[in-house]
Amino acid sequence: MxxxxxxxxxxxxxxxxxxxxxxxxxxxxxxxxxxxxxxxxxxxxxxxxxxxxxxxPGKAELVAELFRVVVSREVAAVDEASQRPGEITERIVAVIETFAGRAMKAPRLAYALLAEPVDAPVEAERLRFRRAFRDIVADRIEEGVAAGVLPPQDPHITAAALVGAAAEVLIGPLTAENTDSTDTATMPALCTFTLRALGDAHA
Amino acid sequence: MxxxxxxxxxxxxxxxxxxxxxxxxxxxxxxxxxxxxxxxxxxxxxxxxxxxxxxxPGKAELVAELFRVVVSREVAAVDEASQRPGEITERIVAVIETFAGRAMKAPRLAYALLAEPVDAPVEAERLRFRRAFRDIVADRIEEGVAAGVLPPQDPHITAAALVGAAAEVLIGPLTAENTDSTDTATMPALCTFTLRALGDAHA
DNA sequence: GTCTATAGTTCGATAGAC
DNA sequence: GTCTATCGAACTATAGAC
CATH class of the missing domain: 1.10.10 (Arc Repressor Mutant, subunit A)
Structure with missing residues (x-):
């Protein structure tokens, strides 16, 4: 047998x-x-x-799966934040805050996910997951525009811009060798940026 | 002899x-x-x-130098745009327009520079050059804040956000297989985003 | 699991500069 | 005459097909 x-x-x-x-x-x-x-x-x-x-089959595949598993967690956390009840602009800021807050709580991991140079297969995964983040934000922006809370705009473009902005801003503190745990400036700056960019009246 | x-x-x-x-x-x-x-x-x-x-010494070094040479051109073009006379906010928009305009004129090349998955050494170069773009924008923002044209803000954070936003927004059209040469929407949207994010009063 | 195709690298031969 | 720049076929490794 x-x-x-x-x-x-x-x-x-x-x-x-x-x-x-x-x-x-x-x-x-x-x-x-x-x-x-x-x-x-x-x-x-x-x-x-x-x-x-x-x-x-090899190290490359292990790392690729590792990347997918870990980033999927982040996508889930951000998606959860995007669905919390509240005003649309607050929810979008909550997405950015979740994204950035989790990154700054685990800086080394965040650097690995966002920016650390790796091989091409993982880079391809990065592109894929950035689209996932973008789509989450785009859905909220679309709601906001439909509700008249946000000025007319292409939700996908603004969403891509916000995700790109958050990622790039985080790379700064994340690249600094002495992880400044008392970095109290980045997060508020990023939130203000987000609100202004959305065209929120109160910003 | x-x-x-x-x-x-x-x-x-x-x-x-x-x-x-x-x-x-x-x-x-x-x-x-x-x-x-x-x-x-x-x-x-x-x-x-x-x-x-x-x-x-090998293909990797050839590609790394290739990358540096081509991106240096882009940095120079953007730097030139940032130094044109005019109102500060207009100059910052000019930087973004130059960055995006050049990318959309040579989409395949721009994709290779901005996003195409490659090996780790080239990724390291990408990080380096993003800082170069950021620093150019940061200098202009600093001027704008000092002149009172822009609201108080950390120039480096806003600059990083704007560069990240522009890059991420461009990846969309650049990734689309049918290069839509009549993409008339992306550029104005990006400029509006930039103006709003800066806190410009007229946006 | 073997075979094939493709791409990076190496190296001995040749031609040309000093 | 010696040394070097150039060439391109051969070699090696790897990925994909059967």
Whole structure:
């Protein structure tokens, strides 16, 4: 009788795969892509290097999946913030605040997701996820325009601009070597920028 | 007597090197990094593959230099626009218009410079050049704040936001496969966004 | 799993400069 | 005569097809 992967074995493999991705996430948050050597990931996950290659064809695929998993969390958090009740402009600011606040709470990880130079496949993922963020913001802007709260504008263009602005602004503090935990200036500046750019009357 | 590299030979080498970078630039503008194979670059430059390796240790270095040369042009154009006489807000808009206008005139090239997934060394160059653009804008904003034309703000933060916004907005049309040459919407939208974000009273 | 195609790199031969 | 610039075929690695 041929070898069959039993549910029990399958469950263990799934657990192991998750452990590998979790370990890689921690390493990414500590020291970026450079810290995510296959050996380090395997050690942290408590598996052998060979086991890593049982789940991923190579380091590139591991890193790509790692990136997707971690950014998906951010997209979910931002999406949740965008759906909180309240005035439209406040909700859009909440999206930006969530995006930036999470980044500044985990600066090394945020740098890895937003800007750290990596290989082309991960860059392709970056482009994809930026569109996801943009679409979330665009939906809110569209509502605001329809409701007459915001002046007429192309929601996708403004949304792209706001996402690009937030990302670029964050790269500054994130690139500074001495992570200034008392950076109290960036967040309010970004929120003011957002409100003004939207054409909000009260800004 | 040992061989000495004469001025005449040196001049020829310099010409050849420039021809290689020029050829690579054309290929980059036609078909992105994928089109920049060493063989294609050599053929277009009218030299042998081996000669390319006399000037560059490898393809990665060729592409990195190519990137630097082409983006430097853009920085120079934007810097020139920022120094034209006129009202500060107009000059900042001129910077954004120059940045975006040049990109939309050479969309494939702009995509390669702004967003196309490449290797880590080129990504590092991207970060460096974004700071260059940001600093140009920041200087103008600083002037505007000092003159009281713009509301008080951190020039570097706003500048980073504007550069990030412009870049991100451009990626949209640039990524669309059918290059819509009659894209009349993006540029005005970006200018309006910029004026509003600066806190300009007339926006 | 092997085979094929493609792309980066290397290197020995040739021609030309000193 | 020696050294170098140039060439391009051969080599190597890798990705994709069957």
């Amino acid at each position: 041929p070898y069959r992967r039993t549910p029990r074995i399958q469950a263990r493999l799934d657990t192991q795969r998750a452990a590998i991705v979790d370990a890689a996430t921690e390493l990414l948050a500590e020291s970026g892509y450079a810290g995510c050597s296959v050996a380090a990931v395997a050690a942290k996950a408590g598996v052998s290097v060979g086991s890593v290659y049982r789940h991923f | 040992p061989y000495r590299r004469t001025p005449r030979i040196q001049a020829r080498l310099d010409t050849q090197r420039a021809a290689i970078v020029d050829a690579a630039t054309e290929l980059l503008a036609e078909s992105g990094y994928a089109g920049c194979s060493v063989a294609a670059v050599a053929a277009k430059a009218g030299v042998s593959v081996g000669s390319v390796y006399r000037h560059f």
